[in-house]
Amino acid sequence: MLRPGARRSADLESAVxxxxxxxxxxxxxxLGLLAEAVSSPLRGSIPGLTYSYLGYGIAHxxxxxxxxxxxxRHALKxxxxxxxxxxxxxxxxLLARDRAAAVRTVREGLRVDRLNEDLLALKATLGVRRGPMxxxxxxxxxxxxxxxxxxxxxxxAFR
Numbered sequence: 001m002l003r004p005g006a007r008r009s010a011d012l013e014s015a016v017x018x019x020x021x022x023x024x025x026x027x028x029x030x031l032g033l034l035a036e037a038v039s040s041p042l043r044g045s046i047p048g049l050t051y052s053y054l055g056y057g058i059a060h061x062x063x064x065x066x067x068x069x070x071x072x073r074h075a076l077k078x079x080x081x082x083x084x085x086x087x088x089x090x091x092x093x094l095l096a097r098d099r100a101a102a103v104r105t106v107r108e109g110l111r112v113d114r115l116n117e118d119l120l121a122l123k124a125t126l127g128v129r130r131g132p133m134x135x136x137x138x139x140x141x142x143x144x145x146x147x148x149x150x151x152x153x154x155x156x157a158f159r
Contacts, residue, residue, distance in 0.1 A: 011040040015050040022053045031057045048078030048085065056088035065096045083113040090122055102126060 018033030034054040037046050052075035059068025072089040079085055086109025093102040103126055109119045132139045133147035 011037045011046055014040075015046040019047075019049055019053050022057055027057055027061050031061065048075040049082055051075035051078065052082075052085045052088040056092050059092045059095050065092070068092045069096060081112055083109055083116040083119060085109075086112065087116070087118045087122065090119075099126065 014033045015037035018030045018037060021027075021030030021033060024030075031054065034050055034057065037050055038054060040046075051071045055068040055071030055073075055075065057068075058064045058071070069089075069092050072085070072092050075082075076085045076089060086105055090102040090105040090109070093099075093105060102122075106119055106122050106126065109116065110123065113119065130148075130151075132141075132144045133151060134141070134144050137144050
């Protein structure tokens with residue numbers, strides 16, 4: 001029988017190896033290791049990033065979107081300053097077709113780490129809109145729409 005400390009280090013080892021496998025794209029093996037770490041009775045010692053990768057993995061590979069979102073949000077509660085948690089939550093939100101939530105998540109993640117390459121790539125992919133020209137008017141106001149079209153045409157002409 002394993003000592004409790006030995007079991008804790010084995011769970012941590014499974015979590016770290018699982019995260020590494022997922023980062024390399026070996027999702028089948030990685031998800032197995034992450035599930036093993038999370039199902040342990042001593043799971044309190046594993047990093048929150050484990051839940052993040054497990055959440056995105058089961059949403060991406062198995063289509064279990066709600067469970068994936070729940071796990072990603074849990075990971076963010078455990079480790080709010082881990083940029084990968086924001087990346088995985090935003091990707092899972094995109095899988096769930098919630099673009100607005102993904103944009104908010106990317107924005108929050110960039111407040112934590114403004115130079116994170118994955119978050120910047122997601123931001124570029126999402127095509128975050130510019131703010132309205134006249135901030136005191138709603139975005140859909142005819143004046144904002146007309147000025148926005150002018151700005152778009154002007155910027156396009158000088159690219």
